[in-house]
Each structure stands twice: as C-alpha cells, then as structure tokens.
Amino acid sequence: RxxxxxxxxxxxxxxxxxxxxxxxxxxxxxxxxxxxxxxxxxxxxxxxxxxxxxxxxxxxxxxxxxxxxxxLPTRNARNGTLYTSLGKVNIKRKEYAEDDGPLDPACDCYACRTFSRAYLRHLYVSKELLSFRLNSLHNLTYFLRxxxxxxxxxxxxxxxxxxxxxxxxxxxxxxxxxxx
Known part of the structure; x- marks a missing residue:
C-alpha cells in the first residue's frame, strides 16, 4: 500500500x-x-x-x-434557512411576520443592521430577489465570522x-x- x-x-x-x-x-x-x-x-x-x-x-x-x-450557505439562504448566533432561523415561518427585531442581534451585516426579521420574511414570501441577496449576504457573513x-x-x-x-x-x- x-x-x-x-x-x-x-x-x-x-x-x-x-x-x-x-x-x-x-x-x-x-x-x-x-x-x-x-x-x-x-x-x-x-x-x-x-x-x-x-x-x-x-x-x-x-x-x-x-x-x-x-x-450550503447561499443555497439555504435562498430557501429561507439562515444561520445566526442563536441557531438556525427559518425566515418563512409565520412567527416572524411581525418581528421587528434584527435577524441576528450579534451580526453586523447589512441585512441585520438595516432590516427586521418581519421585512426579511416579507421579502422571502413575496419572492423578491432582494431576499435571496440579503439572506445570502447574511449567511456568508455568519460563516466568515x-x-x-x-x-x-x-x-x-x-x-x-x-x-x-x-x-x-x-x-x-x-x-x-x-x-x-
């Protein structure tokens, strides 16, 4: 051998x-x-x-x-699964429809600094292309961190x-x- x-x-x-x-x-x-x-x-x-x-x-x-x-980070992001300092978040869940908090309070990415979970959910369920970009940006930031x-x-x-x-x-x- x-x-x-x-x-x-x-x-x-x-x-x-x-x-x-x-x-x-x-x-x-x-x-x-x-x-x-x-x-x-x-x-x-x-x-x-x-x-x-x-x-x-x-x-x-x-x-x-x-x-x-x-x-995985970008594919899951495009499908609504986001990784956070508190674990996984499935942004399409109804519980986030009125959640005004940031996706991940420990994250300083553009998505977390600028938009609420409710808005990110809205973008996702509306099939807005911005959802894919913001979610991917967040997941990539998480993995780099x-x-x-x-x-x-x-x-x-x-x-x-x-x-x-x-x-x-x-x-x-x-x-x-x-x-x-």
Missing amino acids: RSVEEICAIDCDGFAIGGLSVGEGKAEMYDLLYHTAPLLPADKPRYLMGVGTPLDIAHGIHAGVDMFDCV LAREARQAVRENRYAAFLAHVESLYPEEAALAAGL
Missing part, C-alpha cells in the same frame, strides 16, 4: 478530502473525517470538499482541515469550548453526529 506522499508525488500544493456527506450518516461522516484528515501531511493545506454546515466546519477544523467550500471565531479559539487554546458552543447551537445535528 502506497503512502499519501507517494500517491501525490513530490510537489503537491495541498490535499483534498472528498466524497463525504453524500448519503452516509453524520456520525459515519465524522468518523471518516477524523480518520482521514490526520493521515494527510500537516505541512500542506487540507481541503474538505462540499461539506459545510457550521457544525461540519467546526468538526473539520477540529480534525485538522484548513479549507472548505460548499453551496464562524471561521474567525474558530481561528481565535485555536490561538487561545480553547477549541473544545468553541466546538461545544457550536454543538449547542445545532442540537439536532449534534445528536446525529453522536449517533443518537
């Missing part, structure tokens, strides 16, 4: 992990991620392809992954607490990851 280095040859710029999150359960996906990432050279970038919930990213970083890409917070937690040697916090925001997904 050949090593990763032999397969790659001499001068790879980085390594990718692909084929996860394509039908297996969350627990199995994380088992494979935690098994595979440490096998890759630590001195080269490690990239996880097409995996991208906030919890997936937090676990990916914990496993040693450096880079991610996924359509998540990555910055993860980096800071690594630097401050408190990543376990950071991961536990992200798990607390997405309890149903965390339960699936734990095999429950």
Whole structure:
C-alpha cells in the first residue's frame, strides 16, 4: 500500500478530502473525517470538499482541515434557512411576520443592521430577489465570522469550548453526529 506522499508525488500544493456527506450518516461522516484528515501531511493545506454546515466546519477544523467550500450557505439562504448566533432561523415561518427585531442581534451585516426579521420574511414570501441577496449576504457573513471565531479559539487554546458552543447551537445535528 502506497503512502499519501507517494500517491501525490513530490510537489503537491495541498490535499483534498472528498466524497463525504453524500448519503452516509453524520456520525459515519465524522468518523471518516477524523480518520482521514490526520493521515494527510500537516505541512500542506487540507481541503474538505462540499461539506459545510457550521457544525461540519467546526468538526473539520477540529480534525485538522484548513479549507472548505460548499453551496450550503447561499443555497439555504435562498430557501429561507439562515444561520445566526442563536441557531438556525427559518425566515418563512409565520412567527416572524411581525418581528421587528434584527435577524441576528450579534451580526453586523447589512441585512441585520438595516432590516427586521418581519421585512426579511416579507421579502422571502413575496419572492423578491432582494431576499435571496440579503439572506445570502447574511449567511456568508455568519460563516466568515464562524471561521474567525474558530481561528481565535485555536490561538487561545480553547477549541473544545468553541466546538461545544457550536454543538449547542445545532442540537439536532449534534445528536446525529453522536449517533443518537
């Protein structure tokens, strides 16, 4: 059996992990991620392809992954699912019809600074194209902030607490990851 280095040859710029999150359960996906990432050279970038919930990213970083890409933040935004410092928000729900608060009080994106949950819901249910843009802008801002917070937690040697916090925001997904 050949090593990763032999397969790659001499001068790879980085390594990718692909084929996860394509039908297996969350627990199995994380088992494979935690098994595979440490096998890759630590001195080269490690990239996880097409995996991208906030919890997936937090676990990916914990496993040693450096880079991610996924359509999830913008696709989910276009379908009304928004990620916030308090967990997921389904903006199409009727409970937001008269909610004058910001989507995420901890977020400084244009959508959160400028518009209420009620207005964002109105745009979504009216199928206004602005809804897709504002929701995507917000989700991308959230994911960038998540990555910055993860980096800071690594630097401050408190990543376990950071991961536990992200798990607390997405309890149903965390339960699936734990095999429950």
